[in-house]
Amino acid sequence: MAFVKQLPMISPQEYQNWKPAPPESAEQQVVLAASPARSPIGNADAGLRAIYQYMCVTCHTIPGTVNGTPNVGPSLDGIASRRYIGGVLLNTPDNMVRWLSNPQAVDPMSGMPNLGLREQDARDIAAYLYTLKDSK
Numbered sequence: 001m002a003f004v005k006q007l008p009m010i011s012p013q014e015y016q017n018w019k020p021a022p023p024e025s026a027e028q029q030v031v032l033a034a035s036p037a038r039s040p041i042g043n044a045d046a047g048l049r050a051i052y053q054y055m056c057v058t059c060h061t062i063p064g065t066v067n068g069t070p071n072v073g074p075s076l077d078g079i080a081s082r083r084y085i086g087g088v089l090l091n092t093p094d095n096m097v098r099w100l101s102n103p104q105a106v107d108p109m110s111g112m113p114n115l116g117l118r119e120q121d122a123r124d125i126a127a128y129l130y131t132l133k134d135s136k
Contacts (some may be wrong), residue, residue, distance in 0.1 A: 002038075003055070003121045006053070009118065019084075023052065023054055023120055034107050040117060041123050042120070042122075042123035042124040042125070042126055042127030042128075043124050043127055044124070044127040044128040044130075044131050045128075046121075046124040046127075047063070047121075047124035047125040047126065047127045047128030047129070048064065048125075049124075050117075050121040050124050050128075051065060051120070051128060052065070053123060054115050054117060054125075056125070058072075059072040059073035059112075060072075060073040060074065060075065061075040061076065061078050062075075062077075062132075063076070063077050063132055064128075064131075064132075065109045072111065073112060076129060076132060077132060078132060078134035079129050079132050080129060080131065080132050080133045080134075081133050081134035082134075085099045085109075086099055086106065086107055086110055086112070088102060088106060088107050093126055093130065095130060096126040096130070097111050097119070097122045097123055097126050099112075100122040100125055101114075101119065101122045104112050130133055
């Protein structure tokens with residue numbers, strides 16, 4: 001957890017130079033991969049519904065949704081393939097949920113408002129956003 005708190009303060013070069021210790025055994029790798037904390041716990045279909053409920057489409061162009069003419073937030077096309085969320089957090093499922101839950105807690109200068117998402121809604125929206133891979 002301490003590393004996650006420090007993450008917004010390290011440079012991309014410092015992060016690239018950091019190498020986590022590999023798991024000691026193949027069995028440990030399977031346990032880590034299956035850990036709920038390491039994967040989004042959400043339902044992409046419910047996430048799509050939540051995107052409309054919280055009116056995300058009023059600010060963002062989101063593939064798979066009916067959009068108006070959003071021009072405030074960036075397009076979320078390919079967000080699953082981006083390295084960073086909001087330009088400040090490494091793109092991981094836990095960080096996506098953290099960002100969606102309270103963007104100003106991560107970056108007080110963010111234009112994205114705190115929408116008061118329930119945690120499960122944030123997880124579901126994250127699950128949907130992770131279906132939006134770069135088409136390149």
